[in-house]
Amino acid sequence: MTDPTGFSCEELDEILEAGMPEDLARVLAHSQHCPLCRDEVVAWSEINRLKSGLHERWESPGLWSRIEKSLVAESAVIQPAAVANVVPILHGGRTASALLRVAAVTLLVAALGGITWWTLSLRPERSAVDEWALEESALENVEKAEQAHLKSIEELQKIVDPRLENATTPLMLSYREKLMLLDSAIAECEGQIRMNRSNAQLRKELLAIYTEKQKTMQQLLKEGRNGHGSAQSDIQ
Amino acid sequence: MFTEGTPLPGHAITVNRNVIDKPGTSPAGVTGDEIARPGEASPERLFEFEELYRIHGERMKSIAWNHLGSRSDAEDAVQETFMKMHRSMTTFRRDAQVSTWLYRILLNTCYDMLRRRRVRPDETELEAAGEFPGPRNADDVLRMTLRTLLGQLDARKREVFILAEVEGLSHSEVAAIMGITVSYSKWLLFTTKKELRAMWKVGH
Numbered sequence: 224m225t226d227p228t229g230f231s232c233e234e235l236d237e238i239l240e241a242g243m244p245e246d247l248a249r250v251l252a253h254s255q256h257c258p259l260c261r262d263e264v265v266a267w268s269e270i271n272r273l274k275s276g277l278h279e280r281w282e283s284p285g286l287w288s289r290i291e292k293s294l295v296a297e298s299a300v301i302q303p304a305a306v307a308n309v310v311p312i313l314h315g316g317r318t319a320s321a322l323l324r325v326a327a328v329t330l331l332v333a334a335l336g337g338i339t340w341w342t343l344s345l346r347p348e349r350s351a352v353d354e355w356a357l358e359e360s361a362l363e364n365v366e367k368a369e370q371a372h373l374k375s376i377e378e379l380q381k382i383v384d385p386r387l388e389n390a391t392t393p394l395m396l397s398y399r400e401k402l403m404l405l406d407s408a409i410a411e412c413e414g415q416i417r418m419n420r421s422n423a424q425l426r427k428e429l430l431a432i433y434t435e436k437q438k439t440m441q442q443l444l445k446e447g448r449n450g451h452g453s454a455q456s457d458i459q
Numbered sequence: 460m461f462t463e464g465t466p467l468p469g470h471a472i473t474v475n476r477n478v479i480d481k482p483g484t485s486p487a488g489v490t491g492d493e494i495a496r497p498g499e500a501s502p503e504r505l506f507e508f509e510e511l512y513r514i515h516g517e518r519m520k521s522i523a524w525n526h527l528g529s530r531s532d533a534e535d536a537v538q539e540t541f542m543k544m545h546r547s548m549t550t551f552r553r554d555a556q557v558s559t560w561l562y563r564i565l566l567n568t569c570y571d572m573l574r575r576r577r578v579r580p581d582e583t584e585l586e587a588a589g590e591f592p593g594p595r596n597a598d599d600v601l602r603m604t605l606r607t608l609l610g611q612l613d614a615r616k617r618e619v620f621i622l623a624e625v626e627g628l629s630h631s632e633v634a635a636i637m638g639i640t641v642s643y644s645k646w647l648l649f650t651t652k653k654e655l656r657a658m659w660k661v662g663h
Contacts, residue, residue: 236649290541412640424638
Protein backbone atom coordinates (compact mmCIF):
# COMPACT_ATOMS: atom_id res chain seq x y z
CA MET A 224 0.00 0.00 0.00
CA THR A 225 1.34 3.44 -0.95
CA ASP A 226 0.01 6.56 0.77
CA PRO A 227 -0.28 10.08 -0.68
CA THR A 228 3.18 11.00 0.66
CA GLY A 229 4.69 8.27 -1.51
CA PHE A 230 5.43 5.97 1.46
CA SER A 231 5.09 2.30 0.60
CA CYS A 232 4.48 -0.49 3.12
CA GLU A 233 7.36 -2.43 1.56
CA GLU A 234 9.78 0.23 2.80
CA LEU A 235 8.80 -0.40 6.41
CA ASP A 236 11.37 -3.10 7.27
CA GLU A 237 14.32 -1.09 5.99
CA ILE A 238 13.17 2.07 7.75
CA LEU A 239 12.61 0.31 11.06
CA GLU A 240 16.04 -1.29 10.75
CA ALA A 241 17.80 1.97 9.93
CA GLY A 242 15.88 3.84 12.66
CA MET A 243 16.39 7.30 11.12
CA PRO A 244 14.12 9.77 13.02
CA GLU A 245 12.80 11.56 9.92
CA ASP A 246 11.87 8.27 8.26
CA LEU A 247 10.32 6.99 11.48
CA ALA A 248 8.13 10.10 11.55
CA ARG A 249 6.92 9.21 8.05
CA VAL A 250 6.22 5.66 9.23
CA LEU A 251 4.21 6.90 12.20
CA ALA A 252 2.15 9.21 10.00
CA HIS A 253 1.55 6.38 7.55
CA SER A 254 0.64 3.86 10.26
CA GLN A 255 -2.26 6.10 11.39
CA HIS A 256 -4.27 4.87 8.43
CA CYS A 257 -2.56 1.54 7.63
CA PRO A 258 -3.49 -1.15 10.19
CA LEU A 259 -0.88 -3.65 8.93
CA CYS A 260 1.97 -1.19 9.36
CA ARG A 261 0.51 -0.02 12.68
CA ASP A 262 0.75 -3.57 14.09
CA GLU A 263 4.29 -3.83 12.80
CA VAL A 264 5.31 -0.51 14.37
CA VAL A 265 3.72 -1.45 17.70
CA ALA A 266 5.60 -4.78 17.74
CA TRP A 267 8.84 -3.03 16.77
CA SER A 268 8.57 -0.39 19.49
CA GLU A 269 7.61 -2.91 22.19
CA ILE A 270 10.51 -5.23 21.35
CA ASN A 271 12.87 -2.25 21.24
CA ARG A 272 11.67 -1.06 24.63
CA LEU A 273 11.87 -4.47 26.27
CA LYS A 274 15.12 -5.81 24.83
CA SER A 275 17.36 -3.74 27.13
CA GLY A 276 15.61 -5.37 30.10
CA LEU A 277 16.91 -8.74 28.93
CA HIS A 278 20.41 -7.78 30.05
CA GLU A 279 20.39 -9.53 33.41
CA ARG A 280 22.58 -8.12 36.15
CA TRP A 281 23.18 -9.60 39.59
CA GLU A 282 25.94 -9.72 42.16
CA SER A 283 28.02 -12.88 42.44
CA PRO A 284 30.44 -12.09 45.25
CA GLY A 285 31.87 -15.60 45.49
CA LEU A 286 32.10 -16.43 41.81
CA TRP A 287 35.62 -15.25 41.05
CA SER A 288 37.09 -16.96 44.12
CA ARG A 289 35.27 -20.15 43.07
CA ILE A 290 36.80 -19.91 39.58
CA GLU A 291 40.23 -19.17 41.05
CA LYS A 292 40.03 -22.17 43.37
CA SER A 293 39.06 -24.47 40.49
CA LEU A 294 41.94 -23.18 38.36
CA VAL A 295 44.44 -23.67 41.17
CA ALA A 296 42.99 -27.07 42.08
CA GLU A 297 43.19 -28.25 38.49
CA SER A 298 46.83 -27.23 38.13
CA ALA A 299 47.61 -28.86 41.47
CA VAL A 300 46.17 -32.14 40.19
CA ILE A 301 48.12 -32.03 36.94
CA GLN A 302 51.54 -30.92 38.17
CA PRO A 303 52.25 -32.63 41.51
CA ALA A 304 50.95 -35.90 40.11
CA ALA A 305 53.67 -35.80 37.47
CA VAL A 306 56.31 -34.87 40.06
CA ALA A 307 55.06 -37.48 42.53
CA ASN A 308 55.76 -40.25 40.03
CA VAL A 309 59.40 -39.25 39.69
CA VAL A 310 60.44 -38.13 43.19
CA PRO A 311 60.19 -41.47 45.10
CA ILE A 312 62.36 -43.17 42.47
CA LEU A 313 65.10 -40.57 42.76
CA HIS A 314 65.08 -40.29 46.54
CA GLY A 315 64.36 -43.88 47.52
CA GLY A 316 66.82 -46.21 49.24
CA ARG A 317 67.96 -48.03 46.12
CA THR A 318 68.93 -45.00 44.05
CA ALA A 319 71.17 -46.83 41.58
CA SER A 320 68.67 -49.53 40.69
CA ALA A 321 65.94 -46.90 40.48
CA LEU A 322 68.05 -44.89 38.05
CA LEU A 323 68.66 -48.02 36.00
CA ARG A 324 64.92 -48.66 35.91
CA VAL A 325 64.32 -45.11 34.74
CA ALA A 326 67.00 -45.51 32.05
CA ALA A 327 65.52 -48.83 30.89
CA VAL A 328 62.03 -47.37 30.70
CA THR A 329 63.35 -44.33 28.80
CA LEU A 330 65.12 -46.57 26.28
CA LEU A 331 62.02 -48.71 25.84
CA VAL A 332 59.82 -45.65 25.30
CA ALA A 333 62.32 -44.22 22.81
CA ALA A 334 62.48 -47.52 20.89
CA LEU A 335 58.69 -47.83 20.78
CA GLY A 336 58.41 -44.20 19.74
CA GLY A 337 60.91 -44.76 16.93
CA ILE A 338 59.05 -47.77 15.60
CA THR A 339 55.70 -45.96 15.78
CA TRP A 340 57.12 -42.93 14.02
CA TRP A 341 58.66 -45.11 11.29
CA THR A 342 55.37 -46.96 10.75
CA LEU A 343 53.31 -43.80 10.69
CA SER A 344 55.73 -41.97 8.41
CA LEU A 345 54.97 -44.53 5.69
CA ARG A 346 51.19 -44.22 5.99
CA PRO A 347 50.35 -40.54 6.17
CA GLU A 348 51.59 -39.78 2.68
CA ARG A 349 48.98 -42.03 1.16
CA SER A 350 46.18 -41.08 3.54
CA ALA A 351 46.94 -37.39 3.10
CA VAL A 352 46.62 -37.80 -0.66
CA ASP A 353 43.37 -39.71 -0.21
CA GLU A 354 42.01 -37.06 2.11
CA TRP A 355 43.04 -34.33 -0.27
CA ALA A 356 41.34 -36.10 -3.17
CA LEU A 357 38.17 -36.59 -1.14
CA GLU A 358 38.17 -32.98 -0.01
CA GLU A 359 38.78 -31.77 -3.55
CA SER A 360 35.94 -33.87 -4.96
CA ALA A 361 33.54 -32.68 -2.23
CA LEU A 362 34.54 -29.09 -2.88
CA GLU A 363 34.10 -29.53 -6.61
CA ASN A 364 30.58 -30.87 -6.05
CA VAL A 365 29.69 -27.89 -3.85
CA GLU A 366 31.16 -25.47 -6.38
CA LYS A 367 29.26 -27.13 -9.23
CA ALA A 368 25.98 -26.76 -7.27
CA GLU A 369 26.83 -23.14 -6.54
CA GLN A 370 27.53 -22.47 -10.21
CA ALA A 371 24.18 -23.97 -11.22
CA HIS A 372 22.42 -21.83 -8.61
CA LEU A 373 24.31 -18.78 -9.75
CA LYS A 374 23.39 -19.42 -13.38
CA SER A 375 19.67 -19.47 -12.58
CA ILE A 376 20.08 -16.25 -10.59
CA GLU A 377 21.89 -14.63 -13.51
CA GLU A 378 18.98 -15.52 -15.80
CA LEU A 379 16.63 -13.74 -13.41
CA GLN A 380 18.99 -10.83 -13.12
CA LYS A 381 18.95 -10.32 -16.90
CA ILE A 382 15.19 -9.69 -16.67
CA VAL A 383 15.30 -7.63 -13.49
CA ASP A 384 18.31 -5.38 -14.16
CA PRO A 385 16.86 -3.22 -16.96
CA ARG A 386 13.75 -2.65 -14.88
CA LEU A 387 15.72 -1.59 -11.85
CA GLU A 388 17.92 0.76 -13.85
CA ASN A 389 14.95 3.01 -14.58
CA ALA A 390 13.43 2.67 -11.11
CA THR A 391 11.77 5.80 -9.78
CA THR A 392 9.17 4.63 -7.26
CA PRO A 393 10.09 4.10 -3.57
CA LEU A 394 9.23 0.40 -3.82
CA MET A 395 11.56 -0.21 -6.75
CA LEU A 396 14.29 1.89 -5.18
CA SER A 397 13.95 -0.14 -2.01
CA TYR A 398 14.27 -3.37 -4.02
CA ARG A 399 17.33 -1.96 -5.75
CA GLU A 400 18.95 -1.07 -2.41
CA LYS A 401 18.20 -4.50 -1.00
CA LEU A 402 19.75 -6.20 -4.03
CA MET A 403 22.82 -3.96 -3.79
CA LEU A 404 23.20 -4.91 -0.12
CA LEU A 405 22.92 -8.57 -1.04
CA ASP A 406 25.48 -8.16 -3.84
CA SER A 407 27.99 -6.61 -1.45
CA ALA A 408 27.39 -9.43 1.04
CA ILE A 409 27.95 -11.97 -1.78
CA ALA A 410 31.17 -10.24 -2.84
CA GLU A 411 32.48 -10.21 0.74
CA CYS A 412 31.57 -13.84 1.28
CA GLU A 413 33.14 -14.93 -2.03
CA GLY A 414 36.31 -13.04 -1.11
CA GLN A 415 36.55 -14.95 2.15
CA ILE A 416 35.83 -18.26 0.43
CA ARG A 417 38.70 -17.61 -2.00
CA MET A 418 40.99 -17.50 1.03
CA ASN A 419 39.48 -20.59 2.63
CA ARG A 420 37.73 -22.80 0.09
CA SER A 421 36.82 -25.56 2.55
CA ASN A 422 35.03 -23.40 5.13
CA ALA A 423 31.57 -24.99 5.25
CA GLN A 424 30.11 -22.14 7.28
CA LEU A 425 31.02 -19.58 4.62
CA ARG A 426 29.55 -21.84 1.95
CA LYS A 427 26.29 -22.02 3.89
CA GLU A 428 26.26 -18.24 4.27
CA LEU A 429 26.81 -17.77 0.57
CA LEU A 430 24.01 -20.18 -0.25
CA ALA A 431 21.66 -18.35 2.13
CA ILE A 432 22.46 -15.00 0.51
CA TYR A 433 22.08 -16.40 -3.02
CA THR A 434 18.70 -17.83 -2.05
CA GLU A 435 17.62 -14.51 -0.57
CA LYS A 436 18.67 -12.69 -3.73
CA GLN A 437 16.73 -15.13 -5.88
CA LYS A 438 13.67 -14.74 -3.64
CA THR A 439 13.90 -10.96 -3.76
CA MET A 440 14.10 -10.88 -7.56
CA GLN A 441 11.16 -13.30 -7.82
CA GLN A 442 9.14 -11.08 -5.46
CA LEU A 443 10.00 -8.06 -7.55
CA LEU A 444 8.77 -9.74 -10.73
CA LYS A 445 5.66 -10.95 -8.94
CA GLU A 446 4.88 -7.43 -7.75
CA GLY A 447 5.07 -6.32 -11.37
CA ARG A 448 2.81 -9.11 -12.61
CA ASN A 449 0.24 -8.51 -9.85
CA GLY A 450 0.15 -4.86 -10.86
CA HIS A 451 1.06 -3.44 -7.46
CA GLY A 452 0.58 0.28 -8.06
CA SER A 453 3.87 2.02 -8.22
CA ALA A 454 5.84 -1.18 -8.84
CA GLN A 455 3.90 -1.85 -12.02
CA SER A 456 4.45 1.65 -13.31
CA ASP A 457 8.19 1.10 -13.02
CA ILE A 458 8.24 -2.39 -14.40
CA GLN A 459 6.16 -1.58 -17.50
CA MET B 460 23.53 -1.31 30.67
CA PHE B 461 25.79 -1.54 27.64
CA THR B 462 24.76 0.81 24.88
CA GLU B 463 24.54 -0.28 21.28
CA GLY B 464 27.93 -0.77 19.75
CA THR B 465 29.78 -0.64 23.07
CA PRO B 466 33.12 -2.10 22.06
CA LEU B 467 34.55 -5.07 23.82
CA PRO B 468 37.08 -3.48 26.17
CA GLY B 469 40.38 -3.50 24.35
CA HIS B 470 42.83 -2.96 27.16
CA ALA B 471 42.10 -6.36 28.61
CA ILE B 472 43.44 -7.75 25.41
CA THR B 473 46.66 -5.75 25.34
CA VAL B 474 47.31 -6.37 29.02
CA ASN B 475 46.78 -10.04 28.53
CA ARG B 476 48.66 -10.45 25.29
CA ASN B 477 51.95 -9.60 26.99
CA VAL B 478 51.62 -12.43 29.39
CA ILE B 479 49.55 -14.89 27.47
CA ASP B 480 51.04 -14.66 24.00
CA LYS B 481 54.69 -13.88 24.34
CA PRO B 482 56.48 -16.47 26.39
CA GLY B 483 59.62 -15.07 27.92
CA THR B 484 58.64 -11.42 27.52
CA SER B 485 56.37 -11.10 30.52
CA PRO B 486 56.60 -7.70 32.17
CA ALA B 487 56.21 -9.46 35.49
CA GLY B 488 59.48 -11.28 34.94
CA VAL B 489 57.86 -14.70 34.75
CA THR B 490 59.61 -17.09 32.40
CA GLY B 491 57.87 -18.09 29.21
CA ASP B 492 57.73 -21.75 30.19
CA GLU B 493 55.72 -21.04 33.28
CA ILE B 494 53.24 -19.01 31.26
CA ALA B 495 52.98 -21.21 28.20
CA ARG B 496 52.29 -24.42 30.12
CA PRO B 497 48.55 -24.97 29.70
CA GLY B 498 48.00 -26.84 32.94
CA GLU B 499 49.49 -24.31 35.28
CA ALA B 500 47.61 -21.49 37.01
CA SER B 501 50.55 -19.15 37.64
CA PRO B 502 49.86 -16.06 39.75
CA GLU B 503 50.28 -13.90 36.64
CA ARG B 504 47.79 -15.94 34.69
CA LEU B 505 45.32 -15.83 37.58
CA PHE B 506 45.73 -12.06 37.64
CA GLU B 507 45.08 -11.86 33.90
CA PHE B 508 42.02 -14.08 34.16
CA GLU B 509 40.74 -12.01 37.06
CA GLU B 510 41.09 -8.90 34.86
CA LEU B 511 39.13 -10.66 32.11
CA TYR B 512 36.48 -11.64 34.64
CA ARG B 513 36.30 -8.10 36.04
CA ILE B 514 35.78 -6.61 32.59
CA HIS B 515 33.63 -9.25 30.90
CA GLY B 516 32.10 -11.15 33.82
CA GLU B 517 28.83 -9.24 33.99
CA ARG B 518 28.21 -9.49 30.26
CA MET B 519 29.22 -13.15 30.26
CA LYS B 520 26.74 -13.92 33.04
CA SER B 521 23.97 -12.08 31.19
CA ILE B 522 24.65 -13.89 27.90
CA ALA B 523 24.71 -17.24 29.69
CA TRP B 524 21.55 -16.38 31.61
CA ASN B 525 19.74 -15.53 28.39
CA HIS B 526 20.68 -18.93 27.01
CA LEU B 527 20.17 -21.03 30.13
CA GLY B 528 17.49 -19.14 32.07
CA SER B 529 19.06 -19.77 35.46
CA ARG B 530 21.52 -17.68 37.45
CA SER B 531 23.32 -20.62 39.00
CA ASP B 532 23.67 -22.31 35.59
CA ALA B 533 24.91 -19.02 34.13
CA GLU B 534 27.57 -18.76 36.84
CA ASP B 535 28.57 -22.38 36.22
CA ALA B 536 28.89 -21.60 32.52
CA VAL B 537 31.17 -18.63 33.27
CA GLN B 538 33.32 -20.80 35.55
CA GLU B 539 33.48 -23.57 32.96
CA THR B 540 34.47 -21.03 30.31
CA PHE B 541 37.51 -19.92 32.30
CA MET B 542 38.47 -23.53 32.95
CA LYS B 543 38.26 -24.38 29.25
CA MET B 544 40.17 -21.26 28.35
CA HIS B 545 42.89 -22.18 30.82
CA ARG B 546 43.13 -25.73 29.49
CA SER B 547 43.41 -24.65 25.87
CA MET B 548 45.77 -21.70 26.11
CA THR B 549 48.14 -23.38 23.66
CA THR B 550 45.53 -23.52 20.91
CA PHE B 551 44.74 -19.82 21.13
CA ARG B 552 45.34 -18.13 17.76
CA ARG B 553 47.59 -15.15 18.30
CA ASP B 554 45.84 -13.04 15.68
CA ALA B 555 42.50 -13.40 17.48
CA GLN B 556 41.20 -11.24 20.30
CA VAL B 557 41.07 -12.79 23.73
CA SER B 558 37.61 -11.38 24.39
CA THR B 559 36.27 -12.86 21.12
CA TRP B 560 37.67 -16.22 22.07
CA LEU B 561 36.23 -15.93 25.58
CA TYR B 562 32.69 -15.29 24.30
CA ARG B 563 32.97 -18.06 21.72
CA ILE B 564 33.92 -20.54 24.46
CA LEU B 565 31.07 -19.21 26.61
CA LEU B 566 28.48 -19.78 23.89
CA ASN B 567 29.78 -23.30 23.23
CA THR B 568 29.64 -23.99 26.95
CA CYS B 569 26.02 -22.83 27.08
CA TYR B 570 25.13 -25.17 24.21
CA ASP B 571 26.94 -28.05 25.94
CA MET B 572 24.94 -27.37 29.09
CA LEU B 573 21.68 -27.22 27.13
CA ARG B 574 22.54 -30.55 25.50
CA ARG B 575 23.25 -32.07 28.92
CA ARG B 576 19.96 -30.62 30.14
CA ARG B 577 18.14 -32.40 27.32
CA VAL B 578 19.75 -35.65 28.43
CA ARG B 579 18.52 -35.25 32.02
CA PRO B 580 15.73 -32.68 31.70
CA ASP B 581 13.81 -33.22 34.96
CA GLU B 582 16.61 -32.24 37.28
CA THR B 583 17.84 -29.10 35.58
CA GLU B 584 14.52 -27.74 34.37
CA LEU B 585 13.17 -27.85 37.88
CA GLU B 586 16.26 -26.06 39.15
CA ALA B 587 15.96 -23.45 36.44
CA ALA B 588 12.25 -22.95 37.01
CA GLY B 589 12.87 -22.40 40.68
CA GLU B 590 15.22 -19.53 39.96
CA PHE B 591 13.08 -17.51 37.59
CA PRO B 592 11.74 -14.50 39.47
CA GLY B 593 7.97 -14.15 39.20
CA PRO B 594 6.62 -11.21 37.19
CA ARG B 595 6.33 -8.03 39.27
CA ASN B 596 4.62 -5.82 36.68
CA ALA B 597 3.21 -5.78 33.16
CA ASP B 598 6.64 -5.18 31.61
CA ASP B 599 8.00 -8.26 33.37
CA VAL B 600 5.26 -10.32 31.75
CA LEU B 601 6.09 -8.84 28.34
CA ARG B 602 9.80 -9.49 28.87
CA MET B 603 9.04 -13.10 29.72
CA THR B 604 7.06 -13.33 26.48
CA LEU B 605 9.97 -11.88 24.53
CA ARG B 606 12.35 -14.33 26.22
CA THR B 607 10.05 -17.23 25.30
CA LEU B 608 9.96 -16.04 21.68
CA LEU B 609 13.74 -15.79 21.64
CA GLY B 610 13.87 -19.37 22.88
CA GLN B 611 11.85 -20.45 19.85
CA LEU B 612 14.30 -18.90 17.39
CA ASP B 613 17.00 -20.77 15.57
CA ALA B 614 20.19 -20.82 17.71
CA ARG B 615 22.20 -18.51 15.45
CA LYS B 616 19.40 -15.97 15.26
CA ARG B 617 19.03 -16.00 19.04
CA GLU B 618 22.77 -15.58 19.39
CA VAL B 619 22.97 -12.59 17.07
CA PHE B 620 20.01 -10.89 18.77
CA ILE B 621 21.40 -11.39 22.28
CA LEU B 622 24.91 -10.26 21.36
CA ALA B 623 23.94 -7.26 19.23
CA GLU B 624 20.63 -6.05 20.61
CA VAL B 625 20.70 -7.08 24.25
CA GLU B 626 24.42 -6.83 24.99
CA GLY B 627 25.13 -4.02 22.53
CA LEU B 628 28.09 -5.54 20.69
CA SER B 629 28.95 -4.16 17.26
CA HIS B 630 28.47 -6.24 14.13
CA SER B 631 32.22 -6.71 13.72
CA GLU B 632 32.42 -8.11 17.26
CA VAL B 633 29.37 -10.31 16.76
CA ALA B 634 30.80 -11.55 13.47
CA ALA B 635 34.15 -12.37 15.08
CA ILE B 636 32.51 -14.22 17.97
CA MET B 637 30.15 -16.19 15.74
CA GLY B 638 32.73 -16.84 13.03
CA ILE B 639 30.64 -15.21 10.28
CA THR B 640 31.07 -12.16 8.04
CA VAL B 641 29.94 -8.69 9.09
CA SER B 642 27.43 -8.51 6.23
CA TYR B 643 25.94 -11.83 7.21
CA SER B 644 25.71 -10.71 10.84
CA LYS B 645 23.76 -7.61 9.70
CA TRP B 646 21.55 -9.70 7.46
CA LEU B 647 20.92 -12.28 10.17
CA LEU B 648 19.93 -9.60 12.68
CA PHE B 649 17.64 -7.95 10.14
CA THR B 650 15.76 -11.19 9.44
CA THR B 651 15.73 -12.11 13.14
CA LYS B 652 14.07 -8.84 14.12
CA LYS B 653 11.55 -9.27 11.35
CA GLU B 654 10.79 -12.81 12.51
CA LEU B 655 10.50 -11.67 16.12
CA ARG B 656 8.01 -8.95 15.15
CA ALA B 657 5.91 -11.50 13.29
CA MET B 658 5.98 -13.82 16.31
CA TRP B 659 5.17 -10.93 18.64
CA LYS B 660 2.10 -9.96 16.58
CA VAL B 661 0.80 -13.52 16.69
CA GLY B 662 1.31 -13.66 20.46
CA HIS B 663 -0.62 -10.46 21.10
